[in-house]
Amino acid sequence: VVTPSVGIALYPSDGIDAQTLLKNADLAMYFAKRRSPGNFSYYDAAMNAAALQRFTIEAQLRGAMARGEFSLHYQPQFDVRHGSVSGMEALLRWNNAELGLVPPSQFIPVAEETGLILEIGEWVLREACAQARRWRDQGLPLLRMAVNVSGQQFILREFPALVAAIIRETGIDASMLELEITESVVMNDEAWAETALGLLKAQGVQLAIDDFGTGYSSLGRLRNFAVDRLKIDRSFVASLSDNDEDRAIAAGIIAMSRSLRINVTAEGVESFPQLMFLQEHDCNEAQGYLFSRALPADDAQQLLRRALESA
Numbered sequence: 001v002v003t004p005s006v007g008i009a010l011y012p013s014d015g016i017d018a019q020t021l022l023k024n025a026d027l028a029m030y031f032a033k034r035r036s037p038g039n040f041s042y043y044d045a046a047m048n049a050a051a052l053q054r055f056t057i058e059a060q061l062r063g064a065m066a067r068g069e070f071s072l073h074y075q076p077q078f079d080v081r082h083g084s085v086s087g088m089e090a091l092l093r094w095n096n097a098e099l100g101l102v103p104p105s106q107f108i109p110v111a112e113e114t115g116l117i118l119e120i121g122e123w124v125l126r127e128a129c130a131q132a133r134r135w136r137d138q139g140l141p142l143l144r145m146a147v148n149v150s151g152q153q154f155i156l157r158e159f160p161a162l163v164a165a166i167i168r169e170t171g172i173d174a175s176m177l178e179l180e181i182t183e184s185v186v187m188n189d190e191a192w193a194e195t196a197l198g199l200l201k202a203q204g205v206q207l208a209i210d211d212f213g214t215g216y217s218s219l220g221r222l223r224n225f226a227v228d229r230l231k232i233d234r235s236f237v238a239s240l241s242d243n244d245e246d247r248a249i250a251a252g253i254i255a256m257s258r259s260l261r262i263n264v265t266a267e268g269v270e271s272f273p274q275l276m277f278l279q280e281h282d283c284n285e286a287q288g289y290l291f292s293r294a295l296p297a298d299d300a301q302q303l304l305r306r307a308l309e310s311a
């Protein structure tokens with residue numbers, strides 16, 4: 001199947017010579033291609049700025065690891081019934097001298113397109129496990145460390161072995177590590193997903209489906225995979241108070257997960273009415289600004305220490 005992408009530049013508004021027109025049409029084509037295959041796009045001056053921004057991100061990202069510009073923040077996940085901390089999700093942060101603090105939504109896609117995500121993702125996994133080990137060594141009540149895994153890492157045939165090696169190296173209990181993968185990653189290659197998830201499960205690692213509900217995959221098919229947890233996407237939680245359909249979807253996901261004995265975490269909980277809805281529907285866990293933002297390691301450690309003291 002051939003899918004053409006077309007970029008269009010107009011004379012004279014987008015250029016008065018052939019070279020400029022072609023350059024701008026080419027840039028427009030690049031945007032059309034990234035939106036979806038088989039699309040067209042008109043040139044627009046904002047594209048130059050966007051392309052420059054992306055180019056700068058890519059150039060800076062290449063040396064970021066060597067310069068030690070990455071760090072992890074940790075967002076606590078709470079048990080809805082008891083109010084206790086049930087785990088932490090490691091979230092990647094990039095602080096660059098030229099660009100400042102770049103949000104993951106901007107640099108993760110670039111890291112994925114360039115393949116840099118493999119090196120970065122491995123570092124994240126190792127660092128999160130090492131941190132979990134340090135907290136456990138200090139006697140802090142950390143039950144679970146959740147780590148986001150990109151589709152590119154997951155499809156690598158060596159991925160399950162890499163996870164095993166990092167668990168061994170850092171000396172954590174495999175059962176305290178939870179890998180977060182999105183639905184589309186599982187559904188893109190179901191045969192491999194089944195094999196990989198089986199290999200990871202055999203080690204005792206926990207598996208969560210991140211941003212659940214956005215990929216329109218069927219719970220029936222997901223049930224065939226050894227999934228331990230669904231994380232209800234933030235978009236459903238955000239509209240719980242004003243959108244009946246989203247409320248029905250969230251309630252449906254919670255009810256189905258419960259009957260399939262899959263844990264369920266609501267993401268992006270920002271208000272008490274949202275929390276009350278989740279409590280009413282017996283959602284096990286919640287994560288969001290209402291409880292805590294993602295915290296630098298020191299602050300996350302203090303939170304765990306307070307949890308220990310109050311317990």
Ligand code: C2E
Pocket residue numbers: 075090091092103104105108121124148149150180210211234267268269270287288289290294
């Ligand atoms: P995610 O895994 O779904 O992570 C949750 C995101 O929602 C985080 O944004 C978190 O800070 C944000 N969040 C949490 N609670 C709330 C809330 O109450 N309200 C709102 N508005 N937002 C909330 P962040 O840290 O910017 O990460 C964005 C995404 O980047 C993540 O989504 C994940 O897909 C990706 N990401 C982050 N770290 C990594 C990583 O180490 N590896 C990979 N592959 N992806 C990562």
Ligand code: MG
Pocket residue numbers: 089148180210
């Ligand atoms: Mg996540």
Ligand code: MG
Pocket residue numbers: 210211231233234267
């Ligand atoms: Mg999510």
